[in-house]
Amino acid sequence: MRRTGYVYDERYLRHDPGTWHPERPDRLKAIQKNLQESGITDLLTAIQPYENPLEWVERVHDPDYVRRFKEACAKGRNIFEVPDCGICPESYDIALLAVGGVLAAADAVMEGKVDNAFCAVRPPGHHAERNRALGFCFFNNIAVGAVYLLEKFGLERVAIVDWDVHHGNGTQHLFEADPRVFYLSLHEDPQYCYPGTGHRRETGKGPGQGFTLNLPFPPRSGDEEYLEALKKEALPRLMEFAPQFLLISAGFDAHQNDPLAHMNLSRDAYRQMGRILLDLAGETAGGRLITVLEGGYNLEVLEECTEDHVRLLLDIPLDHF
């Protein structure tokens, strides 16, 4: 069995984007309740998120943007700059705490306290741009995590694999000119799906040319298409890059039962993708891997797929318990 860190905090439930909103606190409640009831939380190492990682957030986000977000929350606004980014007075603090969860996990892995970690955080992050909130996201949790690993620990190569069904526009844009970060995204074809970026032709810029790989899939693609692209096209590129740390932006919204997108992945596809990436991290990164929750809007799917993934991280059989 491996030592797996688990970031969760009840305060993550306090970010309330509005009663109509699919990115609701129940998502995290469902994940936590299921892991507890299945006895898995007892096997995990609890990691407390850092309270205020503002210094690191401002290395990724424009300080003026951070100030605008803080102000909008303090003034009691219901949305922040775009209609799908619903907020409440506590959203700013909770968004900081989500970043703080990833940073605490990064320290725990780098200091050898755990082998890998799962961050059950919200709000999600991968759509957040340097100076823009988008797609339910305010601070780009995984991007701040990558910068933290590069700058605090002097790592030279970090890979971010994003299997959320939506393209991680924010993450791509933040690192597209940076050859230290390889960004791979598997997502629904931008012609049919939010946010409309992530074409194959987007491959990085300047010194980062060749370090972005977008694999868009037409609607109703399934396990076979995803796994073939991951194994045959992405894996050789990732192996060549040889990341010293692997970060996964894990959305579970490409599942066939997710209400927001149009893909056909099964529960098993997520297991297999997780297995492939764990093996990769074992090969090139000494097993160092952190998975950060992004989307996924069917509660049953979230419960099942996160449980499977955490079992993989722990290296316990799927039928254990």
Ligand SMILES: [Zn+2]
């Ligand atoms: Zn998504």
